Amino acid sequence: MISADEKTSIQARCRCHPTLAPGQSRAMRVNHTYERGGALAYLAAYDVHQAKAFGRCEATTGIVPFMNLVEQVMTAEPYTSAKRVFFIVDNGSSHRGRRSIDRLAARFPNAILVHTPVHASWLNQIEIFFSIVQRKVVTPNDFTDLDEVRDRLRAFEDRYNATAQPFQWRFTTSGLDDLLARLDRRQPGRQEESSVALAA
Template sequence: MHLDTVRRWRGRFADRGLGGLSDRDRSGRPPSYTALQVAEAKARACRLPAETVVPLARWSCPDLARELAARDITGPVSASTVRRWLAEDALKAQRVLDLYARTWQGKALGEDEYVISADEKTSIQARCRCHPTLAPGQARAMRVNHTYGRGGALAYLAAYDVHQVRVSGRTAPRTGIDPFTNLVTQVMSQEPYKSAKRAFWIVDNGSSHRGQKSGDRLTAAFPNAVMVHTPVHASWLNQVEIHFSVVQRKVVSPNDFTDLTQVGDRLRAFEDRYNATAQPFQWKFTTSDLDDLLARLDQHTADHPEESSAALTA
Protein backbone atom coordinates (compact mmCIF):
# COMPACT_ATOMS: atom_id res chain seq x y z
CA MET A 1 0.00 0.00 0.00
CA HIS A 2 1.32 3.48 -0.88
CA LEU A 3 2.49 5.74 1.96
CA ASP A 4 0.03 8.49 0.94
CA THR A 5 -2.85 6.02 1.21
CA VAL A 6 -1.79 5.06 4.73
CA ARG A 7 -1.60 8.76 5.71
CA ARG A 8 -5.08 9.42 4.30
CA TRP A 9 -6.69 6.54 6.17
CA ARG A 10 -4.85 7.40 9.38
CA GLY A 11 -6.08 11.00 9.12
CA ARG A 12 -9.68 9.88 8.58
CA PHE A 13 -9.45 7.62 11.61
CA ALA A 14 -7.99 10.44 13.74
CA ASP A 15 -10.83 12.78 12.68
CA ARG A 16 -13.86 10.49 12.90
CA GLY A 17 -12.76 7.26 14.56
CA LEU A 18 -13.95 3.94 13.12
CA GLY A 19 -16.71 5.72 11.21
CA GLY A 20 -14.06 7.45 9.13
CA LEU A 21 -12.94 4.08 7.74
CA SER A 22 -16.30 3.36 6.13
CA ASP A 23 -16.69 3.71 2.38
CA ARG A 24 -17.85 7.16 1.31
CA ASP A 25 -20.81 7.70 -0.99
CA ARG A 26 -19.76 7.08 -4.56
CA SER A 27 -20.84 8.91 -7.67
CA GLY A 28 -22.91 7.27 -10.34
CA ARG A 29 -26.53 6.47 -10.97
CA PRO A 30 -28.08 4.16 -8.35
CA PRO A 31 -29.90 1.03 -9.52
CA SER A 32 -33.29 1.88 -10.97
CA TYR A 33 -34.97 -1.28 -9.66
CA THR A 34 -34.53 -3.19 -6.45
CA ALA A 35 -33.81 -6.91 -6.20
CA LEU A 36 -37.32 -7.36 -4.74
CA GLN A 37 -38.89 -5.67 -7.77
CA VAL A 38 -36.90 -7.86 -10.17
CA ALA A 39 -37.89 -10.98 -8.21
CA GLU A 40 -41.56 -9.95 -8.34
CA ALA A 41 -41.30 -9.41 -12.09
CA LYS A 42 -39.87 -12.90 -12.54
CA ALA A 43 -42.58 -14.35 -10.29
CA ARG A 44 -45.26 -12.70 -12.44
CA ALA A 45 -43.66 -14.11 -15.58
CA CYS A 46 -43.95 -17.61 -14.10
CA ARG A 47 -47.72 -17.26 -13.56
CA LEU A 48 -50.47 -17.41 -16.15
CA PRO A 49 -51.91 -13.97 -16.98
CA ALA A 50 -55.39 -15.27 -16.16
CA GLU A 51 -54.32 -15.72 -12.54
CA THR A 52 -54.10 -11.93 -12.27
CA VAL A 53 -57.29 -11.35 -14.28
CA VAL A 54 -55.41 -10.36 -17.43
CA PRO A 55 -57.25 -11.63 -20.56
CA LEU A 56 -54.20 -13.19 -22.20
CA ALA A 57 -53.07 -16.77 -22.75
CA ARG A 58 -49.38 -15.98 -22.19
CA TRP A 59 -47.09 -13.09 -21.34
CA SER A 60 -44.99 -11.15 -23.83
CA CYS A 61 -42.31 -8.83 -22.50
CA PRO A 62 -44.30 -5.67 -23.46
CA ASP A 63 -47.43 -7.11 -21.82
CA LEU A 64 -45.51 -7.96 -18.67
CA ALA A 65 -43.87 -4.53 -18.58
CA ARG A 66 -47.28 -2.89 -18.82
CA GLU A 67 -48.63 -5.12 -16.04
CA LEU A 68 -45.71 -4.31 -13.72
CA ALA A 69 -46.19 -0.59 -14.26
CA ALA A 70 -49.99 -0.72 -13.91
CA ARG A 71 -49.76 -2.51 -10.57
CA ASP A 72 -47.01 -0.15 -9.38
CA ILE A 73 -44.61 -3.04 -8.84
CA THR A 74 -41.74 -1.36 -10.68
CA GLY A 75 -43.07 1.93 -12.02
CA PRO A 76 -42.44 2.62 -15.72
CA VAL A 77 -40.25 -0.12 -17.17
CA SER A 78 -39.33 -0.96 -20.74
CA ALA A 79 -39.97 -4.29 -22.38
CA SER A 80 -36.25 -4.58 -23.11
CA THR A 81 -35.47 -4.27 -19.38
CA VAL A 82 -37.97 -7.02 -18.56
CA ARG A 83 -36.49 -9.09 -21.36
CA ARG A 84 -33.01 -8.64 -19.88
CA TRP A 85 -34.19 -9.74 -16.43
CA LEU A 86 -35.73 -12.89 -17.85
CA ALA A 87 -32.70 -13.52 -20.07
CA GLU A 88 -30.50 -13.69 -16.96
CA ASP A 89 -32.56 -16.64 -15.76
CA ALA A 90 -32.58 -18.09 -19.29
CA LEU A 91 -28.79 -18.29 -19.09
CA LYS A 92 -29.10 -20.21 -15.82
CA ALA A 93 -31.58 -22.56 -17.46
CA GLN A 94 -29.21 -23.11 -20.36
CA ARG A 95 -26.42 -24.18 -18.00
CA VAL A 96 -28.70 -26.79 -16.46
CA LEU A 97 -29.87 -28.06 -19.84
CA ASP A 98 -26.28 -28.26 -21.06
CA LEU A 99 -25.36 -30.42 -18.08
CA TYR A 100 -28.23 -32.77 -18.87
CA ALA A 101 -26.69 -33.05 -22.36
CA ARG A 102 -23.28 -33.71 -20.70
CA THR A 103 -21.64 -30.42 -21.67
CA TRP A 104 -20.30 -27.54 -19.57
CA GLN A 105 -19.17 -24.19 -20.96
CA GLY A 106 -19.12 -25.64 -24.46
CA LYS A 107 -17.02 -28.71 -23.62
CA ALA A 108 -18.16 -32.30 -23.26
CA LEU A 109 -18.02 -33.78 -19.78
CA GLY A 110 -15.50 -36.54 -19.18
CA GLU A 111 -16.26 -40.02 -17.90
CA ASP A 112 -15.12 -38.94 -14.42
CA GLU A 113 -17.56 -36.00 -14.24
CA TYR A 114 -21.06 -36.40 -12.81
CA VAL A 115 -24.31 -34.44 -12.72
CA ILE A 116 -26.36 -34.68 -9.51
CA SER A 117 -29.84 -33.26 -9.10
CA ALA A 118 -30.69 -32.64 -5.43
CA ASP A 119 -33.52 -31.25 -3.33
CA GLU A 120 -35.77 -31.92 -0.33
CA LYS A 121 -39.31 -33.29 -0.17
CA THR A 122 -40.76 -31.68 2.93
CA SER A 123 -43.34 -32.77 5.47
CA ILE A 124 -43.93 -36.45 4.70
CA GLN A 125 -46.45 -37.35 7.39
CA ALA A 126 -47.07 -40.62 9.17
CA ARG A 127 -50.84 -41.03 9.19
CA CYS A 128 -52.00 -43.99 11.21
CA ARG A 129 -55.41 -44.93 9.84
CA CYS A 130 -58.04 -45.89 12.39
CA HIS A 131 -58.91 -48.91 10.23
CA PRO A 132 -56.48 -50.86 8.03
CA THR A 133 -56.28 -50.00 4.33
CA LEU A 134 -58.01 -52.67 2.26
CA ALA A 135 -56.44 -53.89 -0.98
CA PRO A 136 -58.54 -53.73 -4.16
CA GLY A 137 -60.72 -56.75 -4.84
CA GLN A 138 -62.55 -58.22 -7.79
CA ALA A 139 -65.29 -55.59 -7.71
CA ARG A 140 -63.83 -53.16 -5.21
CA ALA A 141 -61.32 -50.33 -5.38
CA MET A 142 -58.72 -49.85 -2.66
CA ARG A 143 -60.35 -48.59 0.50
CA VAL A 144 -58.51 -46.06 2.67
CA ASN A 145 -60.08 -44.92 5.92
CA HIS A 146 -60.19 -41.14 6.12
CA THR A 147 -59.87 -40.96 9.90
CA TYR A 148 -56.30 -41.12 11.14
CA GLY A 149 -53.94 -40.16 13.91
CA ARG A 150 -50.93 -37.97 13.25
CA GLY A 151 -47.57 -39.60 13.86
CA GLY A 152 -45.39 -36.60 13.01
CA ALA A 153 -43.60 -35.62 9.80
CA LEU A 154 -40.12 -35.74 8.33
CA ALA A 155 -38.21 -34.46 5.33
CA TYR A 156 -36.76 -36.66 2.62
CA LEU A 157 -33.55 -35.38 1.01
CA ALA A 158 -32.38 -36.99 -2.21
CA ALA A 159 -29.51 -36.69 -4.68
CA TYR A 160 -30.26 -38.12 -8.13
CA ASP A 161 -27.36 -38.90 -10.48
CA VAL A 162 -28.87 -37.87 -13.80
CA HIS A 163 -26.72 -40.07 -16.04
CA GLN A 164 -25.84 -42.96 -13.73
CA VAL A 165 -29.54 -43.16 -12.73
CA ARG A 166 -28.90 -43.65 -9.04
CA VAL A 167 -30.55 -42.07 -6.02
CA SER A 168 -28.93 -41.49 -2.63
CA GLY A 169 -31.26 -40.24 0.08
CA ARG A 170 -31.73 -39.68 3.77
CA THR A 171 -34.40 -38.44 6.13
CA ALA A 172 -34.28 -35.64 8.69
CA PRO A 173 -36.72 -34.04 11.15
CA ARG A 174 -36.66 -30.85 9.07
CA THR A 175 -34.89 -29.18 6.18
CA GLY A 176 -32.03 -26.71 6.54
CA ILE A 177 -28.38 -26.10 5.82
CA ASP A 178 -27.14 -28.89 8.12
CA PRO A 179 -29.43 -31.65 6.75
CA PHE A 180 -28.51 -30.68 3.18
CA THR A 181 -24.81 -30.65 4.09
CA ASN A 182 -25.22 -34.14 5.54
CA LEU A 183 -26.71 -35.31 2.23
CA VAL A 184 -23.79 -33.82 0.29
CA THR A 185 -21.31 -35.47 2.66
CA GLN A 186 -23.07 -38.81 2.31
CA VAL A 187 -22.78 -38.67 -1.49
CA MET A 188 -19.38 -37.05 -1.90
CA SER A 189 -17.74 -39.45 0.58
CA GLN A 190 -18.57 -42.37 -1.72
CA GLU A 191 -17.12 -43.48 -5.02
CA PRO A 192 -17.26 -42.54 -7.82
CA TYR A 193 -17.91 -38.98 -6.57
CA LYS A 194 -15.12 -38.94 -3.99
CA SER A 195 -12.39 -39.20 -6.66
CA ALA A 196 -14.36 -37.57 -9.51
CA LYS A 197 -12.84 -34.72 -11.46
CA ARG A 198 -16.04 -32.72 -10.92
CA ALA A 199 -19.50 -33.37 -9.53
CA PHE A 200 -22.09 -30.78 -10.53
CA TRP A 201 -24.89 -30.29 -8.00
CA ILE A 202 -28.07 -28.87 -9.55
CA VAL A 203 -30.27 -27.27 -6.89
CA ASP A 204 -33.11 -24.77 -6.76
CA ASN A 205 -33.19 -21.58 -4.69
CA GLY A 206 -34.52 -23.08 -1.47
CA SER A 207 -33.17 -21.70 1.79
CA SER A 208 -31.01 -24.80 2.39
CA HIS A 209 -28.83 -24.09 -0.65
CA ARG A 210 -29.53 -20.54 -1.79
CA GLY A 211 -27.03 -18.10 -3.24
CA GLN A 212 -23.29 -17.87 -3.62
CA LYS A 213 -22.60 -18.62 0.05
CA SER A 214 -24.11 -22.06 -0.37
CA GLY A 215 -21.92 -22.74 -3.39
CA ASP A 216 -18.86 -21.56 -1.47
CA ARG A 217 -19.69 -23.90 1.42
CA LEU A 218 -19.99 -26.81 -0.98
CA THR A 219 -16.67 -26.12 -2.71
CA ALA A 220 -14.89 -25.51 0.60
CA ALA A 221 -15.98 -28.92 1.87
CA PHE A 222 -15.48 -30.73 -1.44
CA PRO A 223 -13.23 -28.91 -3.95
CA ASN A 224 -14.40 -31.11 -6.83
CA ALA A 225 -18.08 -30.16 -6.30
CA VAL A 226 -19.74 -27.34 -8.29
CA MET A 227 -23.16 -25.95 -7.35
CA VAL A 228 -25.45 -24.89 -10.21
CA HIS A 229 -28.74 -23.12 -9.39
CA THR A 230 -31.89 -23.32 -11.46
CA PRO A 231 -33.61 -19.99 -12.22
CA VAL A 232 -36.00 -18.58 -9.62
CA HIS A 233 -39.45 -20.21 -9.87
CA ALA A 234 -38.03 -22.89 -12.20
CA SER A 235 -37.42 -25.82 -9.89
CA TRP A 236 -39.21 -27.95 -12.53
CA LEU A 237 -35.82 -27.94 -14.31
CA ASN A 238 -34.46 -30.07 -11.47
CA GLN A 239 -34.86 -33.73 -12.44
CA VAL A 240 -35.00 -34.91 -8.83
CA GLU A 241 -38.49 -33.40 -8.74
CA ILE A 242 -39.56 -36.17 -11.12
CA HIS A 243 -38.16 -38.72 -8.68
CA PHE A 244 -40.13 -37.07 -5.88
CA SER A 245 -43.31 -37.42 -7.93
CA VAL A 246 -42.55 -41.15 -8.27
CA VAL A 247 -42.01 -41.37 -4.50
CA GLN A 248 -45.31 -39.61 -3.88
CA ARG A 249 -47.23 -42.03 -6.09
CA LYS A 250 -45.49 -45.29 -5.19
CA VAL A 251 -44.39 -44.82 -1.57
CA VAL A 252 -46.35 -42.09 0.19
CA SER A 253 -49.85 -42.54 -1.30
CA PRO A 254 -52.01 -43.77 0.25
CA ASN A 255 -50.43 -42.51 3.44
CA ASP A 256 -50.90 -45.30 5.97
CA PHE A 257 -47.91 -45.58 8.33
CA THR A 258 -47.79 -46.49 12.00
CA ASP A 259 -44.92 -44.08 12.77
CA LEU A 260 -42.02 -42.15 11.24
CA THR A 261 -39.69 -45.13 11.56
CA GLN A 262 -41.88 -47.03 9.12
CA VAL A 263 -41.83 -44.04 6.74
CA GLY A 264 -38.03 -43.95 6.77
CA ASP A 265 -37.72 -47.70 6.33
CA ARG A 266 -40.11 -47.65 3.36
CA LEU A 267 -38.19 -44.81 1.69
CA ARG A 268 -34.85 -46.60 2.08
CA ALA A 269 -36.26 -49.88 0.80
CA PHE A 270 -37.75 -48.10 -2.20
CA GLU A 271 -34.37 -46.50 -3.01
CA ASP A 272 -32.80 -49.98 -3.26
CA ARG A 273 -35.62 -51.19 -5.47
CA TYR A 274 -35.50 -48.07 -7.63
CA ASN A 275 -31.73 -48.18 -8.13
CA ALA A 276 -31.92 -51.79 -9.26
CA THR A 277 -34.36 -51.13 -12.09
CA ALA A 278 -34.46 -47.39 -12.89
CA GLN A 279 -34.00 -45.97 -16.39
CA PRO A 280 -33.02 -42.36 -17.26
CA PHE A 281 -35.89 -39.90 -17.44
CA GLN A 282 -36.89 -39.01 -20.99
CA TRP A 283 -36.02 -35.33 -20.67
CA LYS A 284 -37.28 -33.55 -23.78
CA PHE A 285 -36.76 -29.82 -23.12
CA THR A 286 -33.33 -28.97 -24.57
CA THR A 287 -31.24 -25.87 -25.18
CA SER A 288 -32.60 -25.80 -28.74
CA ASP A 289 -36.13 -25.56 -27.36
CA LEU A 290 -35.02 -22.76 -25.06
CA ASP A 291 -33.36 -20.90 -27.95
CA ASP A 292 -36.51 -21.27 -30.06
CA LEU A 293 -38.63 -19.88 -27.24
CA LEU A 294 -36.36 -16.87 -26.74
CA ALA A 295 -36.21 -16.25 -30.49
CA ARG A 296 -40.02 -16.16 -30.66
CA LEU A 297 -40.14 -13.64 -27.82
CA ASP A 298 -37.54 -11.48 -29.55
CA GLN A 299 -39.46 -11.63 -32.83
CA HIS A 300 -42.70 -10.67 -31.10
CA THR A 301 -41.04 -7.63 -29.54
CA ALA A 302 -39.55 -6.62 -32.91
CA ASP A 303 -42.90 -7.03 -34.67
CA HIS A 304 -44.78 -4.96 -32.09
CA PRO A 305 -42.49 -2.07 -31.10
CA GLU A 306 -45.52 0.07 -30.27
CA GLU A 307 -46.24 -2.21 -27.31
CA SER A 308 -42.79 -1.45 -25.86
CA SER A 309 -43.35 2.29 -26.05
CA ALA A 310 -46.87 1.95 -24.67
CA ALA A 311 -45.50 0.11 -21.64
CA LEU A 312 -43.36 3.10 -20.75
CA THR A 313 -46.31 5.46 -20.72
CA ALA A 314 -48.84 3.14 -19.10
Protein backbone atom coordinates in the same frame (compact mmCIF):
# COMPACT_ATOMS: atom_id res chain seq x y z
CA MET B 1 -24.13 -34.59 -12.45
CA ILE B 2 -26.15 -34.77 -9.24
CA SER B 3 -29.67 -33.40 -8.91
CA ALA B 4 -30.62 -32.74 -5.28
CA ASP B 5 -33.49 -31.41 -3.19
CA GLU B 6 -35.70 -32.07 -0.15
CA LYS B 7 -39.19 -33.54 0.09
CA THR B 8 -40.61 -31.93 3.21
CA SER B 9 -43.14 -33.03 5.78
CA ILE B 10 -43.78 -36.68 4.95
CA GLN B 11 -46.27 -37.58 7.65
CA ALA B 12 -47.00 -40.87 9.35
CA ARG B 13 -50.77 -41.13 9.40
CA CYS B 14 -52.12 -44.10 11.28
CA ARG B 15 -55.58 -44.74 9.79
CA CYS B 16 -58.42 -45.63 12.14
CA HIS B 17 -59.51 -48.32 9.64
CA PRO B 18 -57.22 -50.24 7.26
CA THR B 19 -56.86 -49.02 3.68
CA LEU B 20 -58.65 -51.34 1.24
CA ALA B 21 -56.83 -52.17 -1.99
CA PRO B 22 -58.61 -51.45 -5.27
CA GLY B 23 -60.78 -54.21 -6.64
CA GLN B 24 -62.77 -54.94 -9.77
CA SER B 25 -64.77 -51.76 -10.56
CA ARG B 26 -63.76 -50.27 -7.19
CA ALA B 27 -61.20 -47.62 -6.35
CA MET B 28 -58.86 -47.85 -3.36
CA ARG B 29 -60.67 -46.97 -0.15
CA VAL B 30 -58.77 -44.80 2.32
CA ASN B 31 -60.23 -43.82 5.67
CA HIS B 32 -59.70 -40.11 6.21
CA THR B 33 -59.71 -40.30 10.00
CA TYR B 34 -56.21 -40.84 11.33
CA GLU B 35 -53.82 -40.18 14.20
CA ARG B 36 -50.67 -38.20 13.48
CA GLY B 37 -47.42 -40.06 14.03
CA GLY B 38 -45.05 -37.17 13.28
CA ALA B 39 -43.35 -35.98 10.11
CA LEU B 40 -39.91 -36.12 8.56
CA ALA B 41 -38.04 -34.72 5.58
CA TYR B 42 -36.64 -36.93 2.83
CA LEU B 43 -33.51 -35.48 1.24
CA ALA B 44 -32.31 -37.07 -1.96
CA ALA B 45 -29.56 -36.70 -4.54
CA TYR B 46 -29.94 -38.30 -7.95
CA ASP B 47 -27.10 -39.11 -10.35
CA VAL B 48 -28.79 -38.27 -13.65
CA HIS B 49 -26.35 -40.35 -15.75
CA GLN B 50 -26.27 -43.46 -13.56
CA ALA B 51 -29.94 -43.34 -12.37
CA LYS B 52 -28.72 -43.80 -8.80
CA ALA B 53 -30.49 -42.23 -5.84
CA PHE B 54 -28.92 -41.32 -2.50
CA GLY B 55 -31.49 -40.58 0.17
CA ARG B 56 -31.67 -39.82 3.84
CA CYS B 57 -34.40 -39.02 6.34
CA GLU B 58 -33.96 -36.05 8.63
CA ALA B 59 -36.14 -34.47 11.30
CA THR B 60 -36.23 -31.24 9.31
CA THR B 61 -34.66 -29.47 6.36
CA GLY B 62 -31.90 -26.86 6.57
CA ILE B 63 -28.25 -26.24 5.86
CA VAL B 64 -26.94 -29.01 8.14
CA PRO B 65 -29.26 -31.76 6.79
CA PHE B 66 -28.47 -30.70 3.21
CA MET B 67 -24.72 -30.80 3.90
CA ASN B 68 -25.22 -34.28 5.43
CA LEU B 69 -26.69 -35.36 2.09
CA VAL B 70 -23.77 -33.81 0.18
CA GLU B 71 -21.35 -35.61 2.51
CA GLN B 72 -23.15 -38.91 1.86
CA VAL B 73 -22.66 -38.49 -1.90
CA MET B 74 -19.18 -36.95 -1.93
CA THR B 75 -17.61 -39.56 0.35
CA ALA B 76 -18.60 -42.32 -2.11
CA GLU B 77 -16.83 -43.21 -5.34
CA PRO B 78 -16.68 -42.11 -8.09
CA TYR B 79 -17.59 -38.68 -6.65
CA THR B 80 -14.73 -38.49 -4.12
CA SER B 81 -12.06 -38.74 -6.79
CA ALA B 82 -13.97 -37.03 -9.63
CA LYS B 83 -12.42 -33.89 -11.07
CA ARG B 84 -15.77 -32.05 -10.85
CA VAL B 85 -19.20 -32.98 -9.49
CA PHE B 86 -22.07 -30.65 -10.39
CA PHE B 87 -24.91 -30.39 -7.86
CA ILE B 88 -28.09 -29.02 -9.48
CA VAL B 89 -30.39 -27.45 -6.87
CA ASP B 90 -33.29 -25.01 -6.72
CA ASN B 91 -33.29 -21.79 -4.71
CA GLY B 92 -34.60 -23.30 -1.48
CA SER B 93 -33.31 -21.83 1.78
CA SER B 94 -31.04 -24.83 2.49
CA HIS B 95 -28.88 -24.12 -0.55
CA ARG B 96 -29.62 -20.61 -1.78
CA GLY B 97 -27.22 -17.96 -3.04
CA ARG B 98 -23.50 -17.33 -3.11
CA ARG B 99 -22.94 -18.46 0.48
CA SER B 100 -24.22 -21.94 -0.34
CA ILE B 101 -21.84 -22.14 -3.32
CA ASP B 102 -18.90 -21.09 -1.13
CA ARG B 103 -19.92 -23.44 1.70
CA LEU B 104 -20.01 -26.44 -0.64
CA ALA B 105 -16.71 -25.54 -2.33
CA ALA B 106 -14.99 -25.09 1.06
CA ARG B 107 -16.06 -28.56 2.19
CA PHE B 108 -15.61 -30.33 -1.17
CA PRO B 109 -13.40 -28.39 -3.63
CA ASN B 110 -14.46 -30.61 -6.54
CA ALA B 111 -18.20 -29.97 -5.93
CA ILE B 112 -19.85 -27.18 -7.93
CA LEU B 113 -23.30 -25.95 -6.95
CA VAL B 114 -25.57 -24.85 -9.82
CA HIS B 115 -28.96 -23.22 -9.18
CA THR B 116 -31.95 -23.61 -11.47
CA PRO B 117 -33.67 -20.35 -12.43
CA VAL B 118 -36.14 -18.99 -9.87
CA HIS B 119 -39.58 -20.62 -10.31
CA ALA B 120 -38.06 -23.31 -12.55
CA SER B 121 -37.28 -26.08 -10.08
CA TRP B 122 -39.25 -28.43 -12.39
CA LEU B 123 -36.13 -28.41 -14.58
CA ASN B 124 -34.35 -30.39 -11.86
CA GLN B 125 -34.62 -34.15 -12.47
CA ILE B 126 -34.85 -34.89 -8.74
CA GLU B 127 -38.44 -33.66 -9.03
CA ILE B 128 -39.20 -36.59 -11.35
CA PHE B 129 -37.73 -38.97 -8.77
CA PHE B 130 -39.79 -37.33 -6.01
CA SER B 131 -42.96 -37.74 -8.09
CA ILE B 132 -42.20 -41.47 -8.28
CA VAL B 133 -41.62 -41.59 -4.51
CA GLN B 134 -44.93 -39.79 -3.96
CA ARG B 135 -46.86 -42.30 -6.10
CA LYS B 136 -45.05 -45.50 -5.13
CA VAL B 137 -44.17 -44.92 -1.47
CA VAL B 138 -46.02 -42.07 0.20
CA THR B 139 -49.54 -42.32 -1.24
CA PRO B 140 -51.90 -43.00 0.51
CA ASN B 141 -49.65 -42.05 3.44
CA ASP B 142 -50.74 -44.95 5.63
CA PHE B 143 -47.96 -45.55 8.18
CA THR B 144 -48.05 -46.56 11.83
CA ASP B 145 -45.01 -44.43 12.77
CA LEU B 146 -41.96 -42.64 11.37
CA ASP B 147 -39.83 -45.80 11.54
CA GLU B 148 -42.17 -47.40 9.02
CA VAL B 149 -41.83 -44.34 6.77
CA ARG B 150 -38.01 -44.56 6.95
CA ASP B 151 -38.00 -48.32 6.30
CA ARG B 152 -40.27 -48.01 3.28
CA LEU B 153 -38.21 -45.17 1.79
CA ARG B 154 -34.97 -47.15 2.24
CA ALA B 155 -36.50 -50.30 0.73
CA PHE B 156 -37.83 -48.36 -2.25
CA GLU B 157 -34.48 -46.67 -2.80
CA ASP B 158 -32.68 -50.05 -2.83
CA ARG B 159 -35.17 -51.49 -5.31
CA TYR B 160 -35.07 -48.37 -7.48
CA ASN B 161 -31.27 -48.36 -7.65
CA ALA B 162 -31.26 -52.02 -8.69
CA THR B 163 -33.58 -51.53 -11.67
CA ALA B 164 -33.69 -47.85 -12.74
CA GLN B 165 -32.63 -46.39 -16.06
CA PRO B 166 -31.77 -42.69 -16.62
CA PHE B 167 -34.74 -40.48 -17.44
CA GLN B 168 -35.10 -39.72 -21.13
CA TRP B 169 -35.07 -35.95 -20.87
CA ARG B 170 -36.79 -34.65 -24.01
CA PHE B 171 -37.50 -31.00 -23.24
CA THR B 172 -35.06 -28.81 -25.21
CA THR B 173 -34.65 -25.11 -25.92
CA SER B 174 -36.42 -25.60 -29.26
CA GLY B 175 -39.25 -27.28 -27.35
CA LEU B 176 -39.41 -24.22 -25.10
CA ASP B 177 -39.57 -21.94 -28.14
CA ASP B 178 -42.44 -24.03 -29.57
CA LEU B 179 -44.30 -23.93 -26.25
CA LEU B 180 -43.96 -20.14 -25.98
CA ALA B 181 -45.14 -19.73 -29.60
CA ARG B 182 -48.23 -21.88 -28.90
CA LEU B 183 -49.00 -19.83 -25.79
CA ASP B 184 -48.64 -16.61 -27.79
CA ARG B 185 -51.12 -17.85 -30.38
CA ARG B 186 -53.66 -18.67 -27.66
CA GLN B 187 -53.33 -15.42 -25.73
CA PRO B 188 -53.28 -12.26 -27.87
CA GLY B 189 -51.03 -9.58 -26.42
CA ARG B 190 -48.55 -12.02 -24.93
CA GLN B 191 -46.31 -12.10 -28.00
CA GLU B 192 -44.51 -8.89 -27.13
CA GLU B 193 -43.90 -10.05 -23.53
CA SER B 194 -42.47 -13.39 -24.67
CA SER B 195 -40.25 -11.75 -27.27
CA VAL B 196 -38.84 -9.37 -24.65
CA ALA B 197 -38.28 -12.29 -22.21
CA LEU B 198 -36.45 -14.34 -24.84
CA ALA B 199 -34.31 -11.37 -25.88
CA ALA B 200 -33.28 -10.78 -22.24
